[in-house]
Amino acid sequence: MNRKTLIVLKVVVWVACLAPMTMLAFEAATNTLGPDPTARIALTTGYDALFLLLLSLTITPVRAFIPRLSWLIKFRRLLGLFAFFYACVHMLTYVGLYSNFSVSAMLDDIEKRRFIKVGLIAWLLLLPLAATSTTWAIRKLGGKNWQRLHWLVYPAVFLGLVHYWWQVKPGVLAPVRMTIVMWVLLLVRPVLAWRQRRRSRAA
Amino acid sequence: MLIRKPDGIPSSAITPKERYLNRRRFLRGAASTAVGVGAAALGAGRLADVLAPQTAVHAGAKLQTVKSPLSTTGEQLTSYDDLTHYNNYYEFGVQKSDPAQNAGGLPTRPWTVRVEGLVKQPKTFDIDELLKLRPLEDRVYRHRCVEAWSMVIPWVGYSLSEFIKQCEPLAKARYVQFLSYYDKHVEKWTNETSIFWPYSEGLRMDEAMNPLALLTFGLYGEVLPNQNGAPVRIVVPWKYGFKSAKSIVAVRFLEKQPPTTWQEQNSHEYGFYSNVNPNVDHPRWSQKTERRIGLPFYAQRRMTLMFNGYADQVAGLYNGMDLRANF
Numbered sequence: 001m002n003r004k005t006l007i008v009l010k011v012v013v014w015v016a017c018l019a020p021m022t023m024l025a026f027e028a029a030t031n032t033l034g035p036d037p038t039a040r041i042a043l044t045t046g047y048d049a050l051f052l053l054l055l056s057l058t059i060t061p062v063r064a065f066i067p068r069l070s071w072l073i074k075f076r077r078l079l080g081l082f083a084f085f086y087a088c089v090h091m092l093t094y095v096g097l098y099s100n101f102s103v104s105a106m107l108d109d110i111e112k113r114r115f116i117k118v119g120l121i122a123w124l125l126l127l128p129l130a131a132t133s134t135t136w137a138i139r140k141l142g143g144k145n146w147q148r149l150h151w152l153v154y155p156a157v158f159l160g161l162v163h164y165w166w167q168v169k170p171g172v173l174a175p176v177r178m179t180i181v182m183w184v185l186l187l188v189r190p191v192l193a194w195r196q197r198r199r200s201r202a203a
Numbered sequence: 204m205l206i207r208k209p210d211g212i213p214s215s216a217i218t219p220k221e222r223y224l225n226r227r228r229f230l231r232g233a234a235s236t237a238v239g240v241g242a243a244a245l246g247a248g249r250l251a252d253v254l255a256p257q258t259a260v261h262a263g264a265k266l267q268t269v270k271s272p273l274s275t276t277g278e279q280l281t282s283y284d285d286l287t288h289y290n291n292y293y294e295f296g297v298q299k300s301d302p303a304q305n306a307g308g309l310p311t312r313p314w315t316v317r318v319e320g321l322v323k324q325p326k327t328f329d330i331d332e333l334l335k336l337r338p339l340e341d342r343v344y345r346h347r348c349v350e351a352w353s354m355v356i357p358w359v360g361y362s363l364s365e366f367i368k369q370c371e372p373l374a375k376a377r378y379v380q381f382l383s384y385y386d387k388h389v390e391k392w393t394n395e396t397s398i399f400w401p402y403s404e405g406l407r408m409d410e411a412m413n414p415l416a417l418l419t420f421g422l423y424g425e426v427l428p429n430q431n432g433a434p435v436r437i438v439v440p441w442k443y444g445f446k447s448a449k450s451i452v453a454v455r456f457l458e459k460q461p462p463t464t465w466q467e468q469n470s471h472e473y474g475f476y477s478n479v480n481p482n483v484d485h486p487r488w489s490q491k492t493e494r495r496i497g498l499p500f501y502a503q504r505r506m507t508l509m510f511n512g513y514a515d516q517v518a519g520l521y522n523g524m525d526l527r528a529n530f
Contacts, residue, residue, distance in 0.1 A: 028500060035289035035299070036352055037500035100504055105489065113487055166487065170469040171398045172297050 001071045013075055017082040020048050021089070038097045045090035050164065050178060052083035053157050057185045064192050077133055080153070084130040087123050087160075094119075115166035118159050125156035157182060261311070262428040266359050266421045271340035273414060275440075275512070278345065281354040283423050285497045290430045291348065292449060293398065294383070294390035301392065302430035308389045309450065311434040320455040321376035328369075330434050334420055336369065337361035341424065342417055342438075347479045347511045349443035349465075353493045358438050359421030364412045372408070376456035380405040380463075381437060381448040398468055404448035405461040405475070406439065407520075415440055415516050419447075441513040443477045474530040478521070479511035483530050 024041060027033045033040045056079035063070045094116075099105045109116045129150055132138070138146045161182055164175040292302035295309075314330040339359050346354045367379065385401030387393055393400050410416065417438040420427060427433040432449025439446045445465050455461070465473035472486050481491045494503040510517050521529075 031499050033500060035285040035496045036494060036503075037498075038494050038503050039352070041500060097500060097504070100492075105491075109489065112484065115487055170472065171396045173395055173397065174297060 006071075006074065009075075010078070013078055017052065017078070020044060021086070038093070041097065042090060042093045045086045045093060046164070049083050049086035049090055050157070050160050052079050052086060053153070053160065054178065054181055054185060056080045056083060057153065057157065061185065061188045061192060064195075081130060081133055084126050087126055091119075091123055115163050118166065119163040122156050122159035122163055125152045125159070129153060129156070154186060158186075262426050262433060264426045266339055266424055266426060268339045268341045268359055268421075268424055271342050274341060274343040275345055275355070276343070278343070278355040280343065280357055281495075281497050286354060286356055286422060287428045287430060289354075289496055291350075291444065292430055292432070293396055294385065294393050294400065294402065295430065296392040297395055303428075305392060306429035306433075309384065309429040309433065310389070311429065311450075314434050314452075316435065316451055317453040318370045318456075319453065320380075320457050321373040322456050323371040323373065326370075333366070333418070333435060337365045339420060344415075344417070344438060344440035345508075345511050345513075346438075346440065346444055346447075347493060347507065349445055349473070349477065349485060349490075351485075351488055351490065351493050351507075352496055353505075353507075354496045356438075357423055358417055358419050359424060360417045360419035360438070362414045363416040363418045363437055364414060366418045367411060370454065370456065372456040375458055377408055378405055378457045378460050379408060379411045380453075380455040380457055380461035381451050382453040382455070383448050384450040384452050398464060401452075402448060402464045403462060403467075404437075404446055405457075405463050406446070407460075408456075409520055410439070410517075413517055413520065415513060441479060441510040441517045443479060445473070446477050476521075476526075476529050478517075478526065478530075479507065480509060480526055480530070481507040482509075483527055 024033070024044060028037070028041075056076050059072045059076045059079070063072055095101060095106065099109065110120060129152060132141060132146060132149060141149065161175060161179055164178070168174055288303045289299045290302040291299065292306060295302040295305040312330070316328045316330070316333065317325070318328065319325045338361065340361055341357055341359060343355060343357045346356050372379070381404045383402035383404075384390075385393075387400070390400075406416065417440075419432070419436050419438045420434065422428075422431060427436070429450075432447075435451050436449040437447050437451065460475060463473075463475060465477075466475055479490075484490055490507055492504055493507045495505055496503075508514075
């Protein structure tokens, strides 16, 4: 892929990733977030974080199956960081709009409510991944270590989905689609590894 | 999420409600006439609706009402738009905006309410009969959802107790159960849930006889929109919203506590009583505060009141009861 196309694509991805946040900001400014602005912000940002995280996890299998698309790797970090960005806004929404910045209310929630606990753990797991996303950090850690550390994305996305399931009312099946996508993306990885091993043995 | 739906349809392109409703009624009439000669009588009945649409009562039609001393004062009303576009009515979809889009197919006329169980004699009330049973009152109530959001709603109806008296329950009836309309062809969104339908709710007799419990036919002085539980529902303002069953087709008087939908679904999270109580948390969130619908995001949060602010009228019903155990 030439440089120009890459720049255009990067701009497109940036704009697409920022679009939900821009919408929220615009609607907040014009007071058009709908009947329940607090819930709207929380649900949108949580959903976007999971969506982008899953999207970033599709890149590796797509590259493996369609070598022609191997340039997609150039977008994985961007998607991961935007997922983290929305996870942060999601968490701040909880801190500010749900808990009113009350530390005791938050501690109470974390102690008593498993969906909050799990959500917090998922966010904490993303933290070192975001922190080591720079090229400098990758070099410093070395590819192997970096990869090992970034394996944390799997428990993070899994716990993110658990957080989603535990948040909706029992009987509501809204997270089903995302859950299926997650399992496909998780289970395709051993298949890829197996294929890789077989190939290298053949070679 | 990244894919935006196209912008809203310009208002100029929206068919006026009157015309839309008439068209639906016309199509319904036409369809039933087409069924054949055998069904001609039925077709004619529907055609009468078409020829004289003013006889059909539909959402938005004005109701004649009187003031009520039981109305809550000093609260800003939630807008009509929010009341009718932010609904939990899972038979028509689990998203808050779903019922407003999907509930159009709810056949609110003709409509009857069966009265059964421990009564002197089972009977059936026609909706038009119910509308005339007592003068309709404007009753402003706070509405607190178990999900920790709240509204202030100007309902129209009369005390449920007035209706119950007409049902002539036997002395041994201790509970009353309400069953909502259910037709999986009309309410195909029920597939999106693993809930057992029809929706069932219940009250203890003394709760149901409290004058605050409202048999409800309208809001903002008009006939209930379908998504708000047309044509008749109950409103129990000191309990979480899900206790206020919508679109009621049957009322049963029982000796034992009836199974209720959310309690059956998860008895750990939803109790039979479900009184609004800031001191008893939902397992997944605190009930100490709530978000008022329709306010800007920084102004929504407010304290939740015991019995939703109706303690003076209803606290006596629960004397000596452990409200933590009987949540």
